[in-house]
Amino acid sequence: MGAYGEALAVRRLAAAGMIILARNWRCRDGEIDIVALDGDALVICEVKTRSAGPYEDPMAAVDQAKADRLRRLAAHWLDQHGGPPQGGVRIDVVGVRLPSRGAPQVEHVRGVT
Template identity: 70%
Template structure:
């Protein structure tokens, strides 16, 4: 397996864990890997009457940046733009508004993955 396939598999695994965390928390996943010209939303979910745009970052444990530090201002701006596009295509924003969350997944060498959910990051 080449590096790109391995990275894709790692990302998909992280997204599976993220979906599980969201649904266990009572959210409804509406869409995964939604794409438009401007980019991609990893997970679109509903939390009560709010729409949640969820960015998932998965990393193996190691010396690099923690996944929760991965959403810089440029990425946050792109996520807000993508959220706007999604709501335009799906009938406008819901009564509870739109929230952007980040789920960070760290895979240690041994033991269970660590899944962190930060709400309202952008």
């Protein structure tokens, strides 16, 4: 389910004009789901996928601890890839809901932290 949600997120980001640099990038502190360029800004993107049912909203899954971890991971990416781009760094979240019937619902929120 997670890989399917990430594939939907990649399509949404690419359709918005972003260039996907990496998927599932890992370092010693964890993983970044998607790294992309939006113009001259680097985007660190967390993807949360939920199936139909009484589960929390996918967007609610990114709490302060998760946001702090994403900032640390972004710093590792920048260390390994030559520092921040001219447009800076932004952290986005893509929430994917998979209803029991019908098309998936994909929500992209920019600059969550």
